[in-house]
Amino acid sequence: MGAKKEIRTLTGAQAVIASLEAEGVTYVFGYPGGQAIQMYDALYDSAQLKHVLARHEQGAVHEADGYARATGNVGVAMVTSGPGATNAVTGIATAYMDSVPLVVVSGQVPRSVIGTDSFQESDIVGITMPVVKHSYLVKSAGEIARTFKEAFHIARTGRPGPVLIDVPSDVAAETVAFSYPETVNIPSYKPTYKGNARQVRAAAKLIRESSQPVLYVGGGVIASGASKLVCRLMRDYRIPAVTTLMAKGAIPATEELYFGPVGMHGSKYANRALNRSDLIISVGARFSDRVTGRPDTFAPNARVIHIDIDPAEIGKVRAAQVPIVGDAATVLESLLAELGSSESRPDTQAWVEDVLAWREEYPILLNGADAYPGLIVPEVALQILSGMLDPHESIVVTEVGQNQMWAAQFIDRCEPRTFLSSGGLGTMGFGLPASIGAALAFPEKQVVLIAGDGSLQMNSQEMATAAVNGAAVKVVVLDNRSLGMVRQWQKLFYDGRYSATELEDNPDFVKLAEAYSWKAERVDKPEQVRKAFERMLKADGPYLIDMRIDREQSVFPMVPSGASLAEAIGAVGDAHVKEA
Secondary structure (H helix, E strand, C coil): CCCCCCCEEEEHHHHHHHHHHHCCCCEEEECCCHHHHHHHHHHCCCCCCEEEECCCHHHHHHHHHHHHHHHCCCEEEEECCCHHHHHCHHHHHHHHHCCCCEEEEEEECCHHHCCCCCCCCCCHHHHHHHHCCEEEECCCHHHHHHHHHHHHHHHHCCCCCEEEEEEEHHHHHCEEEECCCCCCCCCCCCCCCCCCHHHHHHHHHHHHHCCCEEEEECHHHHHHCCHHHHHHHHHHCCCCEEECHHHCCCCCCCCCCEEEECCCCCCHHHHHHHHCCCEEEEECCCCCHHHHCCHHHCCCCCEEEEEECCHHHCCCCCCCCEEEECCHHHHHHHHHHHHHCCCCCCCCHHHHHHHHHHHHHCCCCCCCHHHCCCCCCHHHHHHHHHHHCCCCCEEEEECCCHHHHHHHHHCCCCCCCCEECCCCCCCCCCHHHHHHHHHHHCCCCEEEEEEEHHHHCCCCCHHHHHHHHCCCEEEEEEECCECHHHHHHHHHHCCCCCCCCECCCCCCHHHHHHHCCCEEEEECCHHHHHHHHHHHHHCCCCEEEEEECCCCCCCCCECCCCCCCCCCECECCCECCCCC
């Protein structure tokens, strides 16, 4: 007979905290309020859980998100009802679009007044329904343990994502005989992990027959822990590989056959390889519009093997000749075994030589610092920073916009979970709180945020959270006094009509940082850049560099919205090219 299971008499609020402890949670990011006060009172007694008080609920969820992206564990946020819960929605949607595992616990008004428009009531279950993997309104304290067990299981399995648990305050006050379940059984939720054997054989056949294959790698590879298997397929069968924004780091930047990011701001050589391939092996990617450009012109001669754990993604944008529903790592293991059972291999030598030649012919950075005398060139600055970061002991986080694309293009990563960025939703204000979550998860690593002056102001209050909690975040603000990416579009496509994109009234970011007890400095000359980075990286606590760049500098290459990948607007210096 097994050991007798421990049963304790707890309040519902205490059961919430005990459930988090049973799941091995370390950090809870949140903000208290009236309907969450009992859960916060119970949290006060926990020796295991460390609460991080954000300065805004959106920041709390992004912090939990950054922690989850960096560790692969489920991130946890706790907020109160009404505006507390609605403030969290943008963070929840961000995690949902990028398949990040979160459990968000919200306080709710008592059951007896739900639906009466009571003080600080919002139907957060209804509001978040489109942007959660699942949601619960807890109706009795007896449901709490099972609900949390299911929520964590749903968040971390299959295609990961956020789960919401809404706890009415009178449920939190009830007493319950608490015992945390050891297993979970959800008959309606059974993710497929093992790929269909016949489809795996068909995929291997297509690979062996191809002469111009490309591995198209998405964030699902990182979520699955399949990076080494993707690299093995790339190396053993000499298949060029490209990545989405979410997959940066899945393949080391040092690999010969890794050709970097594709899509709207991908390199011309990577986009050309994808567009001219005869076989796309898509692993954990969803053929986003930011990758494909105009879908009817995308890779017109390519057959598609699509491997994804979410069956809804397969065939949604691009038809697949060989669809395989399953976990990326599990399917790749089967595929490699099937390929290894035959001596027949794809002959990709001529193809690889072509793609390598394109990389030499069409580099992203055509002009260096000499083209902009006296000005800081963001591409050059980030190349310098990239060379100063230990790729194994650093995490790079981005905000959204030009800063994000420059970082994706010019900062090398060699390991998964070391490049964190809001991809699907493109959430300005994500980066600073996400970098705090990553820094608390890995205090021994350098965590560097590349930010724009517009994005940083979306959640700048979280600088207080970093300072109070000892999160030694390093922030590089590429400060062009504008909403750079939108302004770039206005410059290129709207005749320079700069409507509401110039930020002449920015605060002094150095003084702002110092007000939050950070160290900070301003850099406005290219010869100052390296020394400033050295000071920043050596600093013990949080540090900000306000790096002034010219607002006319744009991110290139660029595929205009609605255009095909073959219609790229050139490289640095506004060199316009249209590929035949």
